[in-house]
Amino acid sequence: MGYDILSTVIELTDGPGALRKRLAAVARLLVETHRFDQCAVYEYDARERSFSLLAVHGARAGRKRSYMAGEGLVGRLSRERGVLESHGGTLDSDKGFAPYSSAYVFTLSDTTRLYGALCLKSFEPYRLSGHAMELLKVIALQMASVMKCDRIYRGLRTSLKDLKLMQSRLVHAEKFLALGDMAATLAHQIKNPLVSIGGLASRIGRSLDADSACAPYVRRLVSEVRRLEEILEAIVGYSEDRGARFAEVELNGLVDASLHNFDEQLRVHRIEVRRTRRGGRLLTFGDGEQLKIAFDNLIINAIQSMEKGGVLDVTTGICGDFVVAEFTDSGGGIDPRHVGDIFNPFFTTKDGGTGLGLPITRTIILRHKGSIEVTNRTGEGVTFTVMLPRTPRGA
Ligand SMILES: Nc1ncnc2c1ncn2[C@@H]1O[C@H](COP(=O)(O)OP(=O)(O)OP(=O)(O)O)[C@@H](O)[C@H]1O
Ligand SMILES: [Mg+2]
Numbered sequence: 001m002g003y004d005i006l007s008t009v010i011e012l013t014d015g016p017g018a019l020r021k022r023l024a025a026v027a028r029l030l031v032e033t034h035r036f037d038q039c040a041v042y043e044y045d046a047r048e049r050s051f052s053l054l055a056v057h058g059a060r061a062g063r064k065r066s067y068m069a070g071e072g073l074v075g076r077l078s079r080e081r082g083v084l085e086s087h088g089g090t091l092d093s094d095k096g097f098a099p100y101s102s103a104y105v106f107t108l109s110d111t112t113r114l115y116g117a118l119c120l121k122s123f124e125p126y127r128l129s130g131h132a133m134e135l136l137k138v139i140a141l142q143m144a145s146v147m148k149c150d151r152i153y154r155g156l157r158t159s160l161k162d163l164k165l166m167q168s169r170l171v172h173a174e175k176f177l178a179l180g181d182m183a184a185t186l187a188h189q190i191k192n193p194l195v196s197i198g199g200l201a202s203r204i205g206r207s208l209d210a211d212s213a214c215a216p217y218v219r220r221l222v223s224e225v226r227r228l229e230e231i232l233e234a235i236v237g238y239s240e241d242r243g244a245r246f247a248e249v250e251l252n253g254l255v256d257a258s259l260h261n262f263d264e265q266l267r268v269h270r271i272e273v274r275r276t277r278r279g280g281r282l283l284t285f286g287d288g289e290q291l292k293i294a295f296d297n298l299i300i301n302a303i304q305s306m307e308k309g310g311v312l313d314v315t316t317g318i319c320g321d322f323v324v325a326e327f328t329d330s331g332g333g334i335d336p337r338h339v340g341d342i343f344n345p346f347f348t349t350k351d352g353g354t355g356l357g358l359p360i361t362r363t364i365i366l367r368h369k370g371s372i373e374v375t376n377r378t379g380e381g382v383t384f385t386v387m388l389p390r391t392p393r394g395a
Helices: 002-013 018-033 072-078 130-207 215-239 251-261 263-268 288-305 357-367
Strands: 038-045 050-058 066-068 083-087 102-109 114-122 247-250 271-277 283-286 310-319 322-328 371-377 381-389
Touching: 018 038, 018 050, 018 130, 038 072, 050 072, 050 114, 066 072, 072 083, 072 102, 072 114, 083 130, 102 130, 114 130, 130 215, 130 357, 247 251, 247 288, 251 263, 251 271, 251 288, 251 310, 251 322, 263 271, 283 288, 283 381, 288 310, 288 322, 288 357, 288 381, 357 371
Parallel strands: 271 310
Antiparallel strands: 038 050, 038 114, 050 066, 083 102, 102 114, 247 283, 310 322, 322 381, 371 381
């Protein structure tokens, strides 16, 4: 609940686009109150070492969208601080300033950080008075502090998103813990009588004549008991963390091994597999056997969604600090009403499905400190994206 209030406050005080709007208003005011023809505000990205246009007002000429560090008058601010000025046609090499005779560039920074640049340009030669210069320096300081606040807000917003994600994972984990306890108890209670029923049914089957009218019923009884045993196995496997064995593993190898398990089914159902590999060796720290179970589940679901043929795109690669495996099928997608339920234990739309495939997959991926996301294109197909932390040498 606390997060919701914080989220509303952030939304009210600093909704999307608020910074751009505020700076555009400042740019307009500066053009209207001085003899400048254009005012442009750039934001500095320290990671990219570039400036990008955030707001502009006035003449259309020279609206350059970005500067790399060191490039032109704006780019020089990555090394220098204070006010840069240029007069009398010395700016020809800089596309953003070429048509202008006079230009001033004010650093937008505080004592530690560079936030951006404020550019004022005029077609006619124009020099600021000492008083106007002082005033603009104060305005630049004020703008820098607004940009600083915006960065803090953006940081907060990201942390809030992370917190919400963590919270939902925690709820998920708690649900599973409770379910795990219950499942383990139930499995114990049910398994023994079930084994007896199965054994007895098999004995009855063996004692019947092959042409007995009861034989098909008994066979059915035996196969249904076996199915129940498999379901119990799946529940137990899901609820216990079976002493995972972690080691450095390579994602491509695991995904290919899983795909290989289904060669026959893919062929029978006329499913074309398109395999794309990006980024060389994709190393992660994990339990290879468990990860293969997770990929198997995604591939089985894809096959089941394309029983009359289709295309399965399997792409592996790197995204930041993660290795990624993406499974995209052309099986028509998930009914939008069900998308929120597919990771819930026992949710299934299939005759004979246990509804444990995806929850098991998710639990395995979460145990690896990874994530699994679904992108549903109703009527077309589904993409499951698995991300796992990349080991430092993996690339
Ligand atoms: N690739 C997919 N395309 C369409 N629907 C899907 C896909 N993957 C999962 N689903 C939906 O999510 C549900 C839950 O999937 P999950 O793998 O957990 O269980 P299941 O496949 O029904 O049963 P089980 O995996 O035990 O055989 C499925 O019943 C199906 O409705
Ligand atoms: Mg399944």
